Amino acid sequence: MRTYPALLSLLAFSAFAEPAVFHGADLKQGEQLIAEHKCAACHAQKAGGDGSAIYRPQGRISNAAFLRGMVEQCNTELNLGMFPEEVTSVAAVLNRDHYHFTK
Ligand code: HEC
DSSP, X not given: OTTHHHHHHHHHHHHHHSOGGGTTOOHHHXXXXXXXXXXXXXXXXXXXXXXXXXXXXXXXXXXXXXXXXXXXXXXXXTTOOOOHHHHXXXXXXXXXXXXXXXX
């Protein structure tokens, strides 16, 4: 069982690579909500292309909690009516695809 400690540290690493705020987030639901609320369509009008240039990991958003807060703000301002766990799902998908925050 020489590989066992190596496997354990690998598992520990992947647990840390996912920010705690996104733990257990429903990524499938997040993807559906992003499509449903036409996030990309509106962002494309402002940023061009497919709209993903609006997501700036190097910009003012600097961690997972901040990212989630930003999605919550859009949710409120645009009256999207998402539940808190839906906001979390959406933010988790944006993190997976664009921001890659580990905390
Ligand atoms: C009606 C238009 C519109 C819709 C719909 C919209 N957004 Fe946005 N969003 C914007 C604009 C405009 C900005 C840029 C604000 C700025 O930087 O001045 C923005 C910025 C953002 C940012 C910050 C990007 C960054 O890194 O600074 C996030 C995150 C975001 N939107 C998420 C969402 C999500 C998720 C949805 C769908 C649930 C959504 N938005 C729907 C217009 C929209």
